[in-house]
Amino acid sequence: MIHANTDEAWLPLYEALASPVRLSIINLLAGSLMNVKELAESLGLSSAIVTMHVRKLEKAGLVQTKMVRKQGGTHKMCMLAERSVSIELPAHAGDSLKVHEVSVPVGHYTQFEVFPTCGIATTEKMVGQFDDPRFFLEPERMNAGILWFGKGYVEYKVPNYLLAKQRPVALEIAMELGSEAPGVNDNWPSDISFALNGAEIGMWTSPGDYGEVRGRFSPVWWHDRVNQYGLLKVIRIQEDGSYIDGQRMSGVGIGDIGLARNHWTFRIGVKEDAVHVGGLTLYGKGFGNYNHDMVFRVFYEDSPNG
Numbered sequence: 001m002i003h004a005n006t007d008e009a010w011l012p013l014y015e016a017l018a019s020p021v022r023l024s025i026i027n028l029l030a031g032s033l034m035n036v037k038e039l040a041e042s043l044g045l046s047s048a049i050v051t052m053h054v055r056k057l058e059k060a061g062l063v064q065t066k067m068v069r070k071q072g073g074t075h076k077m078c079m080l081a082e083r084s085v086s087i088e089l090p091a092h093a094g095d096s097l098k099v100h101e102v103s104v105p106v107g108h109y110t111q112f113e114v115f116p117t118c119g120i121a122t123t124e125k126m127v128g129q130f131d132d133p134r135f136f137l138e139p140e141r142m143n144a145g146i147l148w149f150g151k152g153y154v155e156y157k158v159p160n161y162l163l164a165k166q167r168p169v170a171l172e173i174a175m176e177l178g179s180e181a182p183g184v185n186d187n188w189p190s191d192i193s194f195a196l197n198g199a200e201i202g203m204w205t206s207p208g209d210y211g212e213v214r215g216r217f218s219p220v221w222w223h224d225r226v227n228q229y230g231l232l233k234v235i236r237i238q239e240d241g242s243y244i245d246g247q248r249m250s251g252v253g254i255g256d257i258g259l260a261r262n263h264w265t266f267r268i269g270v271k272e273d274a275v276h277v278g279g280l281t282l283y284g285k286g287f288g289n290y291n292h293d294m295v296f297r298v299f300y301e302d303s304p305n306g
Contacts, residue, residue, distance in 0.1 A: 153269025180279025190278025202249025
């Protein structure tokens with residue numbers, strides 16, 4: 001389930017749904033897996049036009065593709081990536097919940113352990129060289145807009161601006177993510193895990209490393225056949241558990257992660273013993289399709305006993 005709101009970052013989703021053709025594609029894929037040629041025949045359109053529509057649905061996280069053995073050959077098949085979409089409208093002015101928001105650039109990690117293939121870049125140039133983890137210590141990495149690695153993790157310290165009288169109700173973390181394949185590969189699953197303050201909050205399997213078309217905000221100098229964009233994912237930790245795009249990841253709730261401290265520690269990575277060790281690409285401002293860094297939002301209410 002995709003859990004969206006009125007943030008501009010969700011515009012690609014709403015744009016993808018604002019088309020009779022793309023809605024027809026979603027309806028067709030709800031019935032069975034189909035390749036572009038089959039979709040084109042069903043819709044009475046050219047394969048080139050259908051390919052364009054499928055890519056918009058992929059960017060929105062509604063459709064994914066993978067190679068499937070069929071009728072003695074291997075075919076690139078399209079399928080639905082999600083079962084539903086929910087849209088959260090802004091809270092009414094009278095609602096009690098308030099929010100603190102912090103934006104954290106992808107290069108502001110405080111600890112890491114990464115393995116090739118790996119790299120880091122600003123919107124102007126590569127930081128160091130490809131596949132050399134030593135450059136993850138380069139001071140210029142603080143300006144990075146993208147980083148990637150084959151396995152390992154990066155860890156961030158996030159300031160906690162809650163006051164003693166403010167009780168946290170939920171925490172949301174929004175970021176653009178993808179796998180990390182040698183080159184690019186839309187069918188390259190990777191089990192990406194998340195931890196907060198040492199508590200494992202869950203795992204999400206990224207479908208692939210997207211690069212067949214350029215990212216909306218890819219710098220001009222950025223090569224065509226490398227990581228271009230990911231999928232916008234929103235993690236929400238609330239009282240009854242942890243969710244990603246509304247889909248439950250674990251039973252770790254807001255009361256289990258120790259938010260009563262001056263800062264929080266967020267770790268994201270790919271474990272060596274994961275089922276799918278397909279790497280990780282983290283997109284920040286100036287890269288990908290959403291043009292923003294990682295966003296942390298803590299929702300709180302004032303305690304009557306504060």
